[in-house]
Amino acid sequence: MEYIGSKNIFMLTRDMLKLVNRKVMDHGSRVAYILSMMLRETGRYEEYEIAEFCYLASFHDIGAYRTEDLTKPLQFESRDGAPHSIYGYLFFKYLSAFGERSKILLYHHTSYSNLQEVDFEYKDIANYLNLADAVDVYLTALREKFHVGMFRKWVGKRFSEETLELFMRAEEKGQLIENIRNGEYKKALDEQMDYLIFTNEEKKKCLELLMYCGGFHNVEFVINTTTCVCICNEIAMHMKLGEAEREILYYAALLHDIGLLGLPKELLKPQYELSDAEKELMKKHIAIEERIFKLRNLNEDILNVAIAHHERKDGSGYPKHLKGKEQNKLQRILQVADGMTAKAPLTKEQVIAELQNESADGKLDKEIVEIVLRDYDAIVSKVAEESKAILSMHTKLNTKFQKISAQFT
Ligand SMILES: [Fe+2]
Ligand SMILES: [Fe+2]
Ligand SMILES: [Fe+2]
Structure with a gap:
C-alpha cells in the first residue's frame, strides 16, 4: 500500500x-x-x-x-x-x-x-x-x-x-x-x-526526519510525539490489530501534531501560560496539517486519524466535533494515546484518575482506556525505554556536534 x-x-x-x-x-x-x-x-x-x-x-x-x-x-x-x-x-x-x-x-x-x-x-x-x-x-x-x-x-x-x-x-x-x-x-x-x-523504508525515514524537524521548534515535541507513537503501538498490540491498521496508526501518530510547526514558537514552550485567544490559535494546527496533507495526497486513512486526535467521543472535541460512531477505532486509539501523552508531568495515580474520569464522562473510549489501565506499568516502562533511546540519540547528536565544531576552530 x-x-x-x-x-x-x-x-x-x-x-x-x-x-x-x-x-x-x-x-x-x-x-x-x-x-x-x-x-x-x-x-x-x-x-x-x-x-x-x-x-x-x-x-x-x-x-x-x-x-x-x-x-x-x-x-x-x-x-x-x-x-x-x-x-x-x-x-x-x-x-x-x-x-x-x-x-x-x-x-x-x-x-x-x-x-x-x-x-x-x-x-x-x-x-x-x-x-x-x-x-x-x-x-x-x-x-x-x-x-x-x-x-x-x-x-x-x-x-x-x-x-x-x-x-x-x-x-x-x-x-x-x-x-x-x-x-x-x-x-x-x-x-x-x-x-x-x-x-517504502526510505519514505518512512523521510517522514520520521520531518517529525524530528518539530524538535527545532521545541525539544519536547519529539519526546511527546515519540511517546504517543509508542503508546499507540502498545495499544495496537494489545488489541491485536492487523499490519495495515498498525501502519496507518503509526504514520498518523508520527504526524499528528506536525501542524504545530506553523504556529509561533513561544506558544509551544511547556511553561508558557496560554491566553484564551492563544488557546484558540493553538487549535489551528489541525487545519494547517489538514490543508498540507490534502495538498500532498497523504493517504486518506492516515489523514483522517491524524486530524481527529483532539476529537472526543461525546462531541466535545475539535475541530469537527465528531461524535461516537463518527469516529473509527484508530482515531479513538490516537485520542487516548495523545491524551495520555499530554498528562506527562502528572503522577501515575493522577494519570489513571484522569483517564478514568474522561472515560466515565464519555470523552475517551472505555474499552481502550481499560486496556491501557490493565497494562499501565508495562506500557509506561516501554515508553520510558523508547524515550531514553531518543534522548540518547539527541545527546549523541549534540556531542558529535561539539566535537566536529571543535575540529574547525
Ligand atoms: Fe545555503
Ligand atoms: Fe494536537
Ligand atoms: Fe549554508
Missing part, C-alpha cells in the same frame, strides 16, 4: 519547513535548482540521482533552524565549518536514508582548496553546492548588480575550475539566473522531483 508518493514526501517536508522559515526554505529550493542544472551538465548522473541530490540540496541549510538566529536570515552563510553545516550533516546522517551523501551538507561551505585534503566520494558535488549557494546569496543581495563573472576570482580557491565551468555552461544553455529571477525555476525543480523514487 502506498501511503504517500516520493515527490509528495518532498513537497510535504518543504511545505512544513516553509512554515518555520520561508526565506531559508526558498533559498534551499533555488540552490537545489541551480545544483540540478549543474549536475545535468556533468552528464554523469541519472535523473533519479539528480532528484535525490536535489532533495538533499533543498534542505542543505536545515541545521540553521537549530543553530542560528533566523530573524537575521542568511547571515550564517559563510564560514567554513559553520555550525549549521555540521548540525545539518549530523541530522541527515543519523535520521535520513541518505547515508554517506549527507556529508555533502558538512562541506557545503568548505572551500575547494580545503577540500583537497578531504577523502570523500562526493566532494565535487559539495563544491557545486557551495557555488550554487553562493550564486543565490549574491543574487539576492546584489540583485541587478549581480554578474557571473564575479566568481572568477575564486577559482582554485573557493571553487574548482570544473565547478565554475559547469555553472557557466548550465547558465548559458538554461538561463539559470533568468529563471530564478522570474520564478520559472520552481516548475523546473518540481519536474525534476518527478524522478524521485524512494523505497
Whole structure:
C-alpha cells in the first residue's frame, strides 16, 4: 500500500519547513535548482540521482533552524565549518536514508582548496553546492548588480575550475539566473522531483526526519510525539490489530501534531501560560496539517486519524466535533494515546484518575482506556525505554556536534 508518493514526501517536508522559515526554505529550493542544472551538465548522473541530490540540496541549510538566529536570515552563510553545516550533516546522517551523501551538507561551505585534503566520494558535488549557494546569496543581495563573472576570482580557491565551468555552461544553455529571477525555476525543480523514487523504508525515514524537524521548534515535541507513537503501538498490540491498521496508526501518530510547526514558537514552550485567544490559535494546527496533507495526497486513512486526535467521543472535541460512531477505532486509539501523552508531568495515580474520569464522562473510549489501565506499568516502562533511546540519540547528536565544531576552530 502506498501511503504517500516520493515527490509528495518532498513537497510535504518543504511545505512544513516553509512554515518555520520561508526565506531559508526558498533559498534551499533555488540552490537545489541551480545544483540540478549543474549536475545535468556533468552528464554523469541519472535523473533519479539528480532528484535525490536535489532533495538533499533543498534542505542543505536545515541545521540553521537549530543553530542560528533566523530573524537575521542568511547571515550564517559563510564560514567554513559553520555550525549549521555540521548540525545539518549530523541530522541527515543519523535520521535520513541518505547515508554517506549527507556529508555533502558538512562541506557545503568548505572551500575547494580545503577540500583537497578531504577523502570523500562526493566532494565535487559539495563544491557545486557551495557555488550554487553562493550564486543565490549574491543574487539576492546584489540583485541587478549581480554578474557571473564575479566568481572568477575564486577559482582554485573557493571553487574548482570544473565547478565554475559547469555553472557557466548550465547558465548559458538554461538561463539559470533568468529563471530564478522570474520564478520559472520552481516548475523546473518540481519536474525534476518527478524522478524521485524512494523505497517504502526510505519514505518512512523521510517522514520520521520531518517529525524530528518539530524538535527545532521545541525539544519536547519529539519526546511527546515519540511517546504517543509508542503508546499507540502498545495499544495496537494489545488489541491485536492487523499490519495495515498498525501502519496507518503509526504514520498518523508520527504526524499528528506536525501542524504545530506553523504556529509561533513561544506558544509551544511547556511553561508558557496560554491566553484564551492563544488557546484558540493553538487549535489551528489541525487545519494547517489538514490543508498540507490534502495538498500532498497523504493517504486518506492516515489523514483522517491524524486530524481527529483532539476529537472526543461525546462531541466535545475539535475541530469537527465528531461524535461516537463518527469516529473509527484508530482515531479513538490516537485520542487516548495523545491524551495520555499530554498528562506527562502528572503522577501515575493522577494519570489513571484522569483517564478514568474522561472515560466515565464519555470523552475517551472505555474499552481502550481499560486496556491501557490493565497494562499501565508495562506500557509506561516501554515508553520510558523508547524515550531514553531518543534522548540518547539527541545527546549523541549534540556531542558529535561539539566535537566536529571543535575540529574547525
Ligand atoms: Fe549554508
Ligand atoms: Fe545555503
Ligand atoms: Fe494536537
